[in-house]
């Protein structure tokens with residue numbers, strides 16, 4: 001049976017993340033969502049690495065599970081249809097800042113290692129480039145290529161995935177960093193990179209317009225800063241036997257079955273714009289305004305669509321036949337928020353969410369393939385209609401820009 005993985009998370013030790021992001025809360029949220037494999041996030045942070053060592057025990061090769069005594073403690077708060085097993089993989093995100101060819105390059109990278117010994121070797125090597133204890137996603141003063149070399153040195157199976165490759169401020173292809181290809185950044189070592197992360201503001205069809213990305217698998221992850229966001233984007237595998245299996249699936253495509261997407265318009269950097277003025281526009285309009293906000297004349301932040309247009313060498317179209325499939329969903333709390341006319345963080349939505357997963361099982365299947373009659377049978381008015389519309393893309397979108405999330409609406413106003 002296909003399994004969903006979320007391979008980019010953060011812990012409570014990253015700046016601007018929820019204090020709830022500990023191993024138990026991550027496990028609860030992932031199970032409710034229907035995620036079988038999660039990244040630990042932040043293993044370069046000394047305190048979190050210690051918590052991981054104490055809270056996890058080995059499962060299959062290169063994977064970990066919550067210690068049985070901790071697992072027993074959280075079982076009572078998880079509805080029984082969501083009692084699936086969950087695995088962890090050692091994952092971190094680091095930010096490199098450096099100058100190359102007279103340009104400042106700020107790039108986020110995901111790193112995966114199969115055991116604690118490799119994690120410790122990596123921590124030891126990276127600690128001379130920045131303070132690892134100051135942020136779960138540390139800033140390192142080093143070239144991205146050197147980072148990749150160090151990752152490759154610590155274990156033959158360790159691998160690096162460039163994170164959210166299009167976001168303007170901190171990514172390999174983003175409008176501020178301005179590398180034109182993965183190869184330009186990692187040079188001759190780029191042959192060791194086999195997957196890239198699309199990020200919240202782009203989806204596989206957009207990425208497939210850029211032929212230099214053809215050889216990479218496109219993975220999708222939540223980049224969750226709170227438990228609620230875990231699994232909002234996810235990657236699908238035929239199974240999750242082991243670290244080697246996941247790595248092989250991403251490097252060959254065999255066993256990697258595609259992604260669960262958010263609508264990219266919901267991401268924070270889809271269009272161009274200036275948030276303080278509430279102004280957003282298409283790349284064409286940005287040219288008309290000569291790159292400046294028409295209200296205050298500051299420079300507009302160029303979004304993912306703009307940057308992608310610059311590098312795209314294919315016209316917009318459907319996903320090429322050789323690319324992995326993707327399906328789109330909106331988090332169930334957002335769907336319930338719309339259906340119940342209250343905010344997504346309210347008790348009313350929380351209670352309806354718990355009711356839905358208690359009756360129907362984890363969230364992702366509810367969004368993707370549980371029959372509508374079953375959804376209707378749990379008695380939440382208009383929920384099945386909203387999910388029907390979502391599954392068929394009958395939606396209204398207000399795209400995000402300059403750090404502001406976009407909005408998606410499913411139902412016509414009553």
Ligand SMILES: [Zn+2]
Nearest residue numbers: 093108163164
């Ligand atoms: Zn990042």
Ligand SMILES: [Zn+2]
Nearest residue numbers: 008010093223
């Ligand atoms: Zn992140």
Ligand SMILES: [Zn+2]
Nearest residue numbers: 274277293296
């Ligand atoms: Zn402005």
